[in-house]
Amino acid sequence: MGEQRVRAILHVDMDAFFVSVELLSRPELVGREVIVGHPGERSVVLSASYECRAKGVKSAMPMSQAVRLAPKATVIEPTHGLYYSYSARIMEIFYEVTPLVEQLSVDEAFLDVTGSMRRLGPPEAIGEMIRSRLRAELGLPASVGIATNKFVAKVASTRAKPDGMLVIRPEQTLDYLHTLPVKALWGVGAKTAEVLREMGISTVAQLAHTPESTLKKRLGATGTHLYGLAWGRDDREIETEREEKSIGAEETFAVDIHDSEIIKREILRLAHRVATRLREADKEATTVALKLRYEDFSTLSRSRTLPSPSNAAGVLAAAAEGLLEKLGTRPMAVRLVGIRVEKLRNAGLGMQLSIDPQDDNWRQAEVAMDLIRSRFPTGALRPASLLGPGHNERAQGHKE
Known part of the structure; x- marks a missing residue:
């Protein structure tokens, strides 16, 4: 991936972003069970520390359920203005690395660093530099996935969590993808997973070796889409201007x-x-x-x-x-x-x-x-x- 002609895509995802920002002013809670959200039973979890996630607490889970799973957790009410302030500073760091930034949300983005390698070194060095700056300048942890396309970079960052970095090189892509469960593919929700399960497909490798025509017959355009992802195909460019509608x-x-x-x-x-x-x-x-x-x-x-x-x-x-x-x-x-x-x-x-x-x-x-x-x-x-x-x-x- 150090060669200039090979595209290098980074997916940078902040770790438990809302919790991490809140802990900057509450260092005594680091390493403990923390949930960001409103304490009312009809509220939902906005973010949870990894200590809570280990007990099954997830974002968007009803707060009542989260508290049952982690009864000793400290619940912090959200400070939305603070999150947007830190988000802006995070994106400033990304734009100093490359102008090709596609912001996905307040706490994650794709970066195309192909043109930055001559100045900043190989993508691994760029990824570590970004993580170091986020930690040193903002006090925030981040996970980075590096690959030749957006889909695989996203897969890599998910498996690098928390606070890690995973590089999937071009020659490693298929071997790595084919070790994963089929739910790792974009577009596989509960209903699609059920259809695939009925077809005897539970892994990416099994899907990749199912005829594309068979997948298309059962799933329509989604089948064709999943077949391409199973073979590591994703040639989408970075969208530098994502207009909010x-x-x-x-x-x-x-x-x-x-x-x-x-x-x-x-x-x-x-x-x-x-x-x-x-x-x-x-x-x-x-x-x-x-x-x-x-x-x-x-x-x-x-x-x-x-x-x-x-x-x-x-x-x-x-x-x-x-x-x-x-x-x-x-x-x-x-x-x-x-x-x-x-x-x-x-x-x-x-x-x-x-x-x-x-x-x-x-x-x-x-x-x-x-x-x-x-x-x-x-x-x-x-x-x-x-x-x-x-x-x-x-x-x-x-x-x-």
Whole structure:
């Protein structure tokens, strides 16, 4: 892989990212069972330390189940602004290595370092350098997988965890892949795994030696896709510009809510979180959507187009509240509320100025809040309207 003509792809994945960031200010919890998430029974696990994972705790698992599996775990409520701040610093390090970075989420990315080897050495040296910088400059562990394509690099990083690096060289690729269970292939979920099991296929090697026509007959295009992966084929390029088509946030309440004022206050809080992410991405939203899930789990969504694109929380909240009011009397209590903004565009393109000076005042105030949070990311700065009696932040975090 040290030859310039061989493509070198790195998949860098931070280890238990939310937990690792929280432990920077809680060193006494290092090596102990830690869960990041809200303590309510209807909340879910956002991240778990490897000590918890050893007991079966996983991300997105109901908190009630996680606590039963790891009753001695320390539960830490998430600090989303802090995670995005560290994510930005992580990506800065990646971009210093190569401009060919494909960010997948707040804590992982693909890097094509083929063109960086002349300057920085072989991919193994680049991978170790990245891991060393992340540890030295940010105090965070990361796992790195290195291969000639994205799929195999992702497989490698998964098996390098925690805090390791695995290189799968071109000549090793098939031998390595064919030792793995079929679930290691992208696209093999529970239903596909069941079909393959009925076909007597449980390993990548068995799938690779099944005729492609047979797989296609049973699984359609998915069969063809899996056959190619089983032979290590993945010629996708790094996507350096992954335009977010939407940004959203939602909350599952600890108890079902009838009170419209509580729902509106939650809408405002979610609008501030979404607006902050819009400004961080230098985007404005054209459409705002409101999501409600009732106590019987029925879900509805409504959306409206804004008079002009915006990334101000007040504008987003007003639109969402208007959608809520338009629904009229709700048939039952609300279990979940969410906001999503869509049809994003670059900020500042032909901005239509409002004749209401309050609109610009709010926009300036929110930008000032962004600046303060960037300097003091662990602070509790928020609008006064969200500091009502008994208010308790319980939003569920998502890599949306």
